[in-house]
Structures are given as C-alpha cells and as structure tokens.
Amino acid sequence: MDIVLDLFDEYLLDAAWARIVxxxxxxxxxxxxxxxxxxxxxxxxxxxxxxxxxxxxxxxxxxxxxxxxxxxxxxxISAWPRDYIPRQLLSLSAITLAGIYVLYFSFAWLSYTFIFNHEMMKHPRFLKNQVKLEIQSSLRAFPGITLLTLPWFEAEVRGHSKLYSDVSEYGIAYLIFSVPFFLLFTDYAIYWVHRLLHHPLVYKHIHKPHHKWLVPTPFASHAFHFVDGYLQSVPYHLFIFLFPLQRWLYLGLFVFVNCWSILVRPPLSLLPYFGCDT
Known part of the structure; x- marks a missing residue:
C-alpha cells in the first residue's frame, strides 16, 4: 500500500490536500x-x-x-504533509474503499457474466432478489473491513513491514520462492481462521451470514459480516510483517488474491471443479 499511496499522492492527493487543508x-x-x-x-x-x-x-x-x-x-501546499498520520489514514481509507469497489464490481460482473452458471439461479434454494441482497451485504461490509484494516496499512506505510524494493537484496531465487510461499502461508492460515469462525461461540454471530447464500453468485464473494471478512484477510497483511517480500510483487499478489476470491465463486459453467472458501 505504500507504493499505491505514493502514486496517489504524486498524481492526485497532494493537490487535493492542498485544497482541503x-x-x-x-x-x-x-x-x-x-x-x-x-x-x-x-x-x-x-x-x-x-x-x-x-x-x-x-x-x-x-x-x-x-x-x-x-x-x-x-x-x-497542504499544511498536512505526506507523512502526517491523520492525512495518511484518511487517504488510505479513501483509496481502499475506492479500490475495493472497483475490484469487487469489475471482477464480480465479469465472473457473473462469463463464468457463472446462470442455470443455477433456477435452483429452489436460490433466494428471491439474491444478487441484490449479496451486493447490499457486501457494501455494508466494506467500510467496517476498511476501518479494521487501516492499522495494517498504516504500519506498512510507516515502514514497519519487511517489504523491500531491491530484488538483489534477497536474490531472484527468493523472489520466485516467495510467490508459492505467500500463497501457501496465507491459504493455510485462512484455513485455521475459517475453523475458528465455525466455532459455536463465533459462528452464529459472525460467520453464519455468509452461509446464507446456499447457491452463491460471484457477488457473494464479500457478502459477509465485516469482522468475518477482516479476519480472513489478516494472513495477507501478517505475512509481510513476518517475512520479506518485494513491494511490487506483494501488490500484485494482493490484487490477485482479491480478484481470485471473486472469480472462484461457485457454481461455475467454465470451471466446474474449482472450489471456494465458504
């Protein structure tokens, strides 16, 4: 997120903050x-x-x-410079919300249009106005997820993560290795987060809303309680505070896993054997 914030500051937010403050x-x-x-x-x-x-x-x-x-x-010139924490928090909030809306609607629409098996909408367990309900549930979750995620992004922007820029710092071999390592680590961690969400003390209050969609469409990818969504995202943020990862690679992987979580919503007409994290 530090790369994204720098780019937005350079081309948009410096001018915006100069007008706001x-x-x-x-x-x-x-x-x-x-x-x-x-x-x-x-x-x-x-x-x-x-x-x-x-x-x-x-x-x-x-x-x-x-x-x-x-x-x-x-x-x-803004009285709030780039390294001023309140400015960073507000900028990160705006960027994150805008980004998640763009990714969600873009990839959910693509998946719904070209991959999703529309015959499944005739299933007796497909709810009335379900697509609308899935979108509404997702939109309600986004602000809460963003708020809970801000400390991770702010810590990253302030330089507390293990992200690095120079590939030669750890070498090409580690750069290649870090891709499957990131995916395996996060997938394994999310498995245990998911197990936790199915604990009787947690399931009813946090995770059960996501199982409302018995025949989900791609728009159900983020249709859950915001705490549920946040907890399942924690491994992606935690990784870069435990292990080194190249900045641009992390950005690419972060976008990829968010898009992938949308694209693999079952049931699919083109990829019938892919599963999902329900």
Whole structure:
C-alpha cells in the first residue's frame, strides 16, 4: 500500500490536500506569519476569509516551521504533509474503499457474466432478489473491513513491514520462492481462521451470514459480516510483517488474491471443479 499511496499522492492527493487543508489557512499562526514577513519573495499575507479556511485553521497540524511556508504559492501546499498520520489514514481509507469497489464490481460482473452458471439461479434454494441482497451485504461490509484494516496499512506505510524494493537484496531465487510461499502461508492460515469462525461461540454471530447464500453468485464473494471478512484477510497483511517480500510483487499478489476470491465463486459453467472458501 505504500507504493499505491505514493502514486496517489504524486498524481492526485497532494493537490487535493492542498485544497482541503491549505497552508495559507494557518497564516495566523505566529510561525507562519513570521516566515511570511521575513520572506522577500513571499506574496503579502492576506488572512483567510473563506468560511472553509476559517474552519480549517482550527484543525490540528504538525509544526508549521517544518513546512516550506515561504514559497510564493503557499495556497498550493497542504499544511498536512505526506507523512502526517491523520492525512495518511484518511487517504488510505479513501483509496481502499475506492479500490475495493472497483475490484469487487469489475471482477464480480465479469465472473457473473462469463463464468457463472446462470442455470443455477433456477435452483429452489436460490433466494428471491439474491444478487441484490449479496451486493447490499457486501457494501455494508466494506467500510467496517476498511476501518479494521487501516492499522495494517498504516504500519506498512510507516515502514514497519519487511517489504523491500531491491530484488538483489534477497536474490531472484527468493523472489520466485516467495510467490508459492505467500500463497501457501496465507491459504493455510485462512484455513485455521475459517475453523475458528465455525466455532459455536463465533459462528452464529459472525460467520453464519455468509452461509446464507446456499447457491452463491460471484457477488457473494464479500457478502459477509465485516469482522468475518477482516479476519480472513489478516494472513495477507501478517505475512509481510513476518517475512520479506518485494513491494511490487506483494501488490500484485494482493490484487490477485482479491480478484481470485471473486472469480472462484461457485457454481461455475467454465470451471466446474474449482472450489471456494465458504
């Protein structure tokens, strides 16, 4: 997620945050006013007059002297720099929600259209308006899953994981080995998470909603209680805090397993022997 956040910051979020929390909204702060007065190239300071800027001026912010407050385009710089935790958390939330919506609807629609056996919708256990219900259940789960996942993403962005960039650091052999290692580790861990979810004290309250879909469509891939969805995702996040993994490879694997969980929803017309984690 650190790669994704960097890309979004570079091409979208730096400009967005400069408008949402502009540096010049804090012009009344002594450190910024003094910097403006001492800078010969600085545009003369004008107190923020907009209602939004006045509201923003009350928001918390990192020490302003650490920011470049003396450049002419102070209004084009955010008072919340890239490494400011509240900004990172909000950015990660927006990126994660947008990403999961795109992946879910894109791959669920593709699987539903080209792979799913539509004859199964005539099954007596196929619920009335089931596709709609599956989508509604998924949409309810996404915000909760995102909130619970944020600490993992934030720890990754702050550099606490074992992700690495230079392939030569561990070599090509480990790079290749890490692919099946990641898949085997996460699959085995999810098996035990799944066993836990079937414990009598847990099943009724958390996992049972996912078994509502006796004849699931691809849209049921994320139609579960948000705690259920989060727990089954933990192994994917945990891996990079236990074992080294190349950054771009991890991003690719992370997207792959999310898409795969959608594509393997049974019953299938083209891949009739594939199973799924129900």
């Amino acid at each position: 502009p540096l010049d909204a804090f012009g009344g702060v002594p450190a910024l006013s003094k910097a403006a007065a001492n800078a010969s190239s600085f545009v003369p300071y004008v107190a923020p007059s907009s209602t939004w800027n006045q509201f923003v001026s009350y928001l918390p912010h990192p020490p302003l002297p650490h920011l470049n407050a003396t450049v002419p385009a102070a209004h084009a």
